[in-house]
Amino acid sequence: MRKDQTLGAYLFSQGVSRRGFLKFCSATASLMALPPTMVGRVAAALENARRPSVIWLSFQECTGCTESLTRSHAPTVESLIFDAISLDYHHTLQAAAGHGAEAAREAAMEENAGEYLLVVDGSIPIGNPAYSTIAGISNLDMLKESAANAAAIIAVGTCAAYGGIPHANPNPTGAVSVSDIIKDKPIINVSGCPPIPVVITGVLAHFLTFGSIPELDELGRPKAFFGQSIHDRCYRRPFYERGQFAKSFDDEGARQGWCLYELGCKGPTTYNACATLKWNEGTSFPIGSGHGCIGCSEPDFWDKGSFYRPIAAGLWGSRDALLGAAAAGAAIGIGTALAARSKKKRANAAKETEST
Amino acid sequence: MTLLDFARGPALQWSMIILVAGVLWRLGGTILINAKKDLSKARKEHAVADGLKTIATRSLPAHQFEKNIRFQHFSGYAWHIALFVSVLFFAPHILFFESVLGFGWPSLPNSIILITAAIALAILFALLIRRATHPVQRIISNADDYISILVVIAPLITGILAFAHLGARYETLLAVHLLSVEALFVWFPFGKLMHTALTFPSRYQAGSSYGRKGVRA
Amino acid sequence: MSALDTISVRVEASSGNVRPLLHEIRHALQRVADGGIGTTIDLGSLPLAPGEEKRIEELLGSGELRAELDALGPTVLQETRYAGVWFVTHRNTEQEVVARFIEVTRVPELLLAQEVDMQRAVHELEKQLEVN
Ligand code: SF4
Numbered sequence: 001m002r003k004d005q006t007l008g009a010y011l012f013s014q015g016v017s018r019r020g021f022l023k024f025c026s027a028t029a030s031l032m033a034l035p036p037t038m039v040g041r042v043a044a045a046l047e048n049a050r051r052p053s054v055i056w057l058s059f060q061e062c063t064g065c066t067e068s069l070t071r072s073h074a075p076t077v078e079s080l081i082f083d084a085i086s087l088d089y090h091h092t093l094q095a096a097a098g099h100g101a102e103a104a105r106e107a108a109m110e111e112n113a114g115e116y117l118l119v120v121d122g123s124i125p126i127g128n129p130a131y132s133t134i135a136g137i138s139n140l141d142m143l144k145e146s147a148a149n150a151a152a153i154i155a156v157g158t159c160a161a162y163g164g165i166p167h168a169n170p171n172p173t174g175a176v177s178v179s180d181i182i183k184d185k186p187i188i189n190v191s192g193c194p195p196i197p198v199v200i201t202g203v204l205a206h207f208l209t210f211g212s213i214p215e216l217d218e219l220g221r222p223k224a225f226f227g228q229s230i231h232d233r234c235y236r237r238p239f240y241e242r243g244q245f246a247k248s249f250d251d252e253g254a255r256q257g258w259c260l261y262e263l264g265c266k267g268p269t270t271y272n273a274c275a276t277l278k279w280n281e282g283t284s285f286p287i288g289s290g291h292g293c294i295g296c297s298e299p300d301f302w303d304k305g306s307f308y309r310p311i312a313a314g315l316w317g318s319r320d321a322l323l324g325a326a327a328a329g330a331a332i333g334i335g336t337a338l339a340a341r342s343k344k345k346r347a348n349a350a351k352e353t354e355s356t
Numbered sequence: 357m358t359l360l361d362f363a364r365g366p367a368l369q370w371s372m373i374i375l376v377a378g379v380l381w382r383l384g385g386t387i388l389i390n391a392k393k394d395l396s397k398a399r400k401e402h403a404v405a406d407g408l409k410t411i412a413t414r415s416l417p418a419h420q421f422e423k424n425i426r427f428q429h430f431s432g433y434a435w436h437i438a439l440f441v442s443v444l445f446f447a448p449h450i451l452f453f454e455s456v457l458g459f460g461w462p463s464l465p466n467s468i469i470l471i472t473a474a475i476a477l478a479i480l481f482a483l484l485i486r487r488a489t490h491p492v493q494r495i496i497s498n499a500d501d502y503i504s505i506l507v508v509i510a511p512l513i514t515g516i517l518a519f520a521h522l523g524a525r526y527e528t529l530l531a532v533h534l535l536s537v538e539a540l541f542v543w544f545p546f547g548k549l550m551h552t553a554l555t556f557p558s559r560y561q562a563g564s565s566y567g568r569k570g571v572r573a
Numbered sequence: 574m575s576a577l578d579t580i581s582v583r584v585e586a587s588s589g590n591v592r593p594l595l596h597e598i599r600h601a602l603q604r605v606a607d608g609g610i611g612t613t614i615d616l617g618s619l620p621l622a623p624g625e626e627k628r629i630e631e632l633l634g635s636g637e638l639r640a641e642l643d644a645l646g647p648t649v650l651q652e653t654r655y656a657g658v659w660f661v662t663h664r665n666t667e668q669e670v671v672a673r674f675i676e677v678t679r680v681p682e683l684l685l686a687q688e689v690d691m692q693r694a695v696h697e698l699e700k701q702l703e704v705n
C-alpha cells in the first residue's frame with residue numbers, strides 16, 4: 001500500500017469486496033470495543049484513512065510485548081491493520097540492521113515529522129544511561145529525539161507505561177516510564193505484562209481509524225479496554241457476592257469455579273479487558289483457568305505484596321512490630337501507674353513526717 | 357505509592373501499632389493505678405461473686421429508670437450486634453483478621469452483611485441525632501463522644517460505598533475505607549471507644565467494691 | 574481422552590448473563606417485528622463463563638436459513654430457531670474466529686449486495702460482453 005493511498009482504495013485495489021470491507025469494519029469495531037452501532041462510522045473513517053508511519057522503540061524490556069503481539073492469532077483483521085500502517089522501525093521485526101536501521105528511523109522521522117506514531121515498549125533507565133543503549137544512543141536520548149516530532153506516543157506494556165518490572169523495588173537502573181520523561185505529547189498507555197494483543201492492535205486501529213487519541217482513564221489508558229476492572233466483568237462475580245470462595249487451588253470450591261479472592265486475586269483493583277477479550281484467541285484468561293489476577297496492568301504491581309495475599313489482608317508489616325508495640329504500651333502503662341503510686345506514697349510519707 | 361498502597365501499608369502498620377500500644381498502656385495503667393487500700397472493715401471478705409453479678413445485671417436496664425432508657429438501651433444492643441456481625445463475619449474482614457491473628461472463621465454471605473451494616477449505620481445515625489437534640493444528652497456529651505461516633509460512622513459509610521462500588525473507583529473507596537478504620541484505630545485507646553475494653557472490668561470493679569461495702573450494685 | 578480430562582474441574586459455570594441476554598434478544602425481536610430497527614450484540618463484549626457461549630448457541634438453535642460468505646475468510650450467518658435472530662461468526666483466512674455477533678434483523682446487512690460491488694460487477698460484465 002502506498003502512503004498516499006487511502007485504506008479504502010487500497011483494499012478495493014486488492015479485490016476486497018465491500019462485503020469484505022464491512023466485515024473488516026465490524027471486526028475492527030469489535031476489536032476497538034466499540035458498540036456495533038458504530039460500524040458505519042468506522043467504515044466511513046477507515047475508507048479514507050491514510051497509512052501512518054510507525055516507529056517502534058524497545059528499551060528495557062523482555063520483548064514479551066512484541067511476542068504477545070506477533071503471537072496474536074494473526075487474524076486477517078490484525079494483519080490488515082499492520083498492512084495499513086507503515087512500520088518503519090522495529091528492532092525485532094525489521095529486516096534492516098545496524099546503521100541501515102538507524103538510517104530508516106531517521107528518514108521516517110524526517111519524512112513524517114509531526115505525523116508519525118511513536119510506539120515504545122520497555123522502561124527507560126535514568127540511573128545510568130549506559131544501562132541500555134541502542135547504536136550507542138542512550139534510551140533517554142533516543143526517546144526524547146524520537147518523541148520530539150511524533151503525533152502521539154503509545155506506551156505498550158506496563159514497563160513503558162509505569163516502569164513495570166525494571167522499576168520494581170529496589171529499581172537498580174533507575175527505570176522510569178515514558179510519561180515520566182515526555183510531558184508535551186499525548187501518550188496512550190497500553191499496560192499489561194504483556195498487554196492483550198488485540199488491545200494493542202485495537203488502539204492502533206483506533207488511531208488509524210479516527211486519527212485521534214481514544215478516551216483515556218486517569219492512568220492514561222484507553223477507557224474502551226481499561227474502563228472496567230477485571231472484577232467488574234468477572235464471570236466468577238456471583239460467587240464473590242454469595243461469599244463462596246476457593247480456599248486453596250485444589251479444594252472443592254476451586255473445582256466448582258468459586259471466586260479466587262481469598263487466594264489473592266487482584267481483580268477488584270485491576271483494570272484490563274481480560275475478562276471479556278480473554279487470551280489465546282479468546283480461549284480463556286487466568287481466572288478462567290483457576291488462578292487469580294495478579295494485577296499486571298497496574299502501576300507497581302510487582303511491589304504490592306505476594307500475588308497470593310488477599311487484597312483485604314493489608315501489608316501491615318510483621319507481627320513482631322505489633323508484639324513490640326504491645327510490650328512497649330504495657331510497659332509504659334504499668335510504669336506510669338507504678339510511678340504515680342510511688343509518688344503518692346512519697347507524698348503521703350512526707351505528709352506524715354510533716355504532721356508528726 | 358498510591359493511596360491504596362499507603363492505606364494498606366504504612367498507615368495500617370502505624371495505626372495498628374498505636375492501637376495495640378495505646379490499649380495496653382491504658383489497660384496496664386488503669387488496672388494498677390487504682391490500688392488504693394480500702395481501710396474500712398469489709399462487710400464481706402470475697403466480693404468476686406458480686407463483681408461478676410454486676411457484669412450481668414448491668415446488661416439489663418435498671419428497673420428504676422427502665423421507662424426512660426428503654427429505647428436507648430435496646431437500640432444500643434441492636435447497634436452493637438449489627439456492628440459485630442458486619443465487622444466479624446464479612447469475608448474480606450475475616451481475611452484481614454486472619455492475616456493478623458493467624459486463624460480465620462466462617463463468613464456470612466455478602467447480602468446479609470449489607471443488611472446488618474445498613475442497620476448499624478441507621479441506628480448510629482438515629483443515636484447521633486438523638487444525642488445532638490435530646491436536652492439531657494446534649495449537655496452530657498462532649499467532643500470525645502462526637503469524635504468517637506465519627507470514627508465509627510465513617511468506616512460504616514465508606515465500607516458500604518466500597519462494597520457497592522459507589523461514588524468513586526473501587527481502589528479509592530477501599531483506600532478511604534481503610535484510612536477511616538485506621539483513624540478509628542488511632543482514636544480508640546484515647547477516647548470513649550476504650551469502653552470496648554473497659555466496660556466489663558469496670559463493672560466488675562464497681563460490683564465487687566460495692567459488695568465489699570455491703571451495698572447492692 | 575487427554576490427561577486434562579481426568580482433572581475433575583467443572584467447566585460449566587454461570588456468569589448470570591445468559592438470561593439477561595435472551596431477554597435483550599426478545600425485546601429487540603419484538604421491536605423488529607413491530608417494524609422498528611434491528612439490534613446487533615457483540616458477544617465479545619459480554620463477560621461469559623467458560624462454556625456459556627456454546628450454551629447460548631445451543632439455546633438459540635438453528636433455523637431455516639444458513640448463509641456462508643467468503644470475504645477475507647469465511648463468515649457464517651445462521652438464522653436461529655427464532656426467525657429474525659441471526660448468529661454471525663466471522664473467521665479469518667486461517668479459520669480463526671475474529672468476531673461473533675447476534676443480529677436481530679430481517680436480513681443481515683452483509684447479505685445484501687453492496688452498491689460498489691454491483692458497480693464493479695456492471696463494469697466487469699460489460700468487459701465480458703466486449704470480449705465475446
Ligand atoms: S475471581 Fe477475582 S475478579 Fe473474579 S470475582 Fe473473584 S475477586 Fe473478583
Ligand code: SF4
Binds near residue numbers: 230270272286
Ligand atoms: S487477569 Fe490480571 S494479571 Fe492476568 S493478564 Fe489480565 S490484568 Fe494481567
